Amino acid sequence: MLHVGLIHFLIISAFLFSFGIYGIVTRKNAVMVLMGIELILNSANINFVAFSRYGNFGLGGQVIALFVIILAAAEAAIALAIVLNIYKTFANVNVDEIDHLKE
Amino acid sequence: MDFYDIIFYLFAVITLASAFVVVTTRNIIYSAFSLLFTFFGVAGIYVLLGADFxxxxxxxxxxxxxxxLLLFGVMLTNKITTVEIRTGTANVLPASIAVGILAGSIVTVMMWTDWKSKPGEIPITTTKALGSLLINDYVLIFELLGILLLIALIGAASIARREKE
Incomplete structure (x- = not known):
């Protein structure tokens, strides 16, 4: 069990995913929510690369991990632009106070 | 327990401990800098998996x-001069319970599954093979992602632009 195998990488990825979910659910600041999303994307990437190594079907998993990194970069750029606009409009970025669509 | 395992546990501890700090500390700057260590730890795990590129x-x-980008977001949306750099939290107790159950169930499923896995040999370098995969098998996704990055660039610039008054 101490010898590192596929399951160790999967467990690390599962805990990173859980931390990401916890960050998204409990934080109020929109930038912190973004950090949670980055943690989740990283955990998915660890799974892709781990299965690419241990599943024995070539480098396909690593290519998909590359695509996920690209998507994360695009997502961070767009999301931070939106966060800056929210700050300009509401003067804070707490996601629980920005509920004007409710009224 | 050989050298590989020791390195793995080192990176695992760095990654998980700094990820824990990211989601629990109340200071956003501390979170951002712990995220740095998380990313480095994940990069080390990639190296251990033979994915150098x-x-x-x-x-x-x-x-x-x-x-x-995240640090710029923190700096631009908080009042640095005052002590407004802290972030509020909500639903901590229910979220902890739910996330604990989630993590427990995921880990249980992963432990109980009989993965048909065998450790392939670590290739010396993956860059050439990745490059040829990108322009042969995955060329359509590759081009689409190029267009997507262009759209994201234009969109982010146009959203964040300051309107002329």
Missing amino acids: IAVVQIMVYVGGILI
Whole structure:
């Protein structure tokens, strides 16, 4: 069990995913929510690369991990632009106070 | 327990401990800098998995790009001069219970599954093979992602632009 195998990488990825979910659910600041999303994307990437190594079907998993990194970069750029606009409009970025669509 | 295992546990501890700090500390700046260690730890795990190119891309894109963007987001949306740098939390207790159950169930499923896995041999370098995969098998996704990055660039610039008064 101490010898590192596929399951160790999967467990690390599962805990990173859980931390990401916890960050998204409990934080109020929109930038912190973004950090949670980055943690989740990283955990998915660890799974892709781990299965690419241990599943024995070539480098396909690593290519998909590359695509996920690209998507994360695009997502961070767009999301931070939106966060800056929210700050300009509401003067804070707490996601629980920005509920004007409710009224 | 050989050298590989020791390195693995080192990176695992770095990654998980700094990820825990990211989601629990109340200071956003501390969170952002712990995220740096998380990204480095994940890059080390990629190296242990034999994915050298992905590890370098991880450091370049995440640490060099996304983390800087996040830090700019923190700096631009908080009052640095006052003590408003802290972030509020909500639903801590229910979230802890739910996330604990989630993590427990995921880990249980992963432990109980009989993975048909055998450790392939670590290739010396993956860059050439990745490059040929990108322009042969995955060329359509590759081009689409290029267009997507262009759209994201234009969109982000146009959203964040300051309107003329």
